[in-house]
Amino acid sequence: MERIRKGQDYYGECECCDKVHTEENPVKITVHYGNMWFCDECWEKESKATAELKANQQTVNVVTNALQQAARVDNTVQVRTDLFNAQTVSIINLKAEIDNNPEITNKPYVLAQELMARFEKFKSVIFEYNEKIVEANNAQKAIQVYLNQMANQLRSEEREKLKIADINYQPTKVKPVKPAAIKTTGTKKATKLDKVELRKYAAELGVAEFTLQMVVVAKGCTIPEAAEMLKKSIAAAKTQAE
Numbered sequence: 001m002e003r004i005r006k007g008q009d010y011y012g013e014c015e016c017c018d019k020v021h022t023e024e025n026p027v028k029i030t031v032h033y034g035n036m037w038f039c040d041e042c043w044e045k046e047s048k049a050t051a052e053l054k055a056n057q058q059t060v061n062v063v064t065n066a067l068q069q070a071a072r073v074d075n076t077v078q079v080r081t082d083l084f085n086a087q088t089v090s091i092i093n094l095k096a097e098i099d100n101n102p103e104i105t106n107k108p109y110v111l112a113q114e115l116m117a118r119f120e121k122f123k124s125v126i127f128e129y130n131e132k133i134v135e136a137n138n139a140q141k142a143i144q145v146y147l148n149q150m151a152n153q154l155r156s157e158e159r160e161k162l163k164i165a166d167i168n169y170q171p172t173k174v175k176p177v178k179p180a181a182i183k184t185t186g187t188k189k190a191t192k193l194d195k196v197e198l199r200k201y202a203a204e205l206g207v208a209e210f211t212l213q214m215v216v217v218a219k220g221c222t223i224p225e226a227a228e229m230l231k232k233s234i235a236a237a238k239t240q241a242e
Helices: 040-074 081-099 107-153 156-161 195-205 209-219 223-241
Strands: 003-006 009-012 028-032 036-039
Touching: 028 040, 036 040, 081 107, 081 209, 081 223, 195 209, 195 223, 209 223
Parallel strands: none
Antiparallel strands: 003 009, 009 028, 028 036
16 A cells, blocks of 8 residues: 655555545545554544443443442341332432433443442441451450459359359350341232333333332332332432532
């Protein structure tokens, strides 16, 4: 392929499309990837596609990381229905705020980024409270050892009153408090979702079908009831944003 150099610029045939350089229709070309020549239009398309691919990959990485960490937490934490539902609504409100912001172009990535920031914050809080539990256990252990050492200095009735039977007395280990198990009494029995109805209400609200389905499952309600809840939550989020 013949290329013409004019100053710092090159002109010639684009290797990505059928544009051919002529005096009447000059085609400016630039080399990329070592030896491939692009016209300005093709290189702009290539750069945009590369940027989108990179952004999508970042989204996949963030979401994958969030799901993996969330799965690890789900394996060790019992769920209280009321608290879980409250957090679900909070996430839906956050998604609505992002969806309604025209300045945000890559909405899934921004949502995943915000959720990861929240996740890391809660993880930090959990770590701090675990440290306090360890500190309290050590303080209790120190008292236990000292009581065992001084047990023979007390009269039997004093030991009995303090529940120190003898020098080998071991305080009952304090079991960690577990959240109450989920109660199913009074909840509506789950039924097979009507996909047509789900799609209809999701389209009216402008949300993903999965989001609406998640509320139905979490609340144990019908699709119209879940749609009404979401509608109110989104309206509240818009009001706060204003």
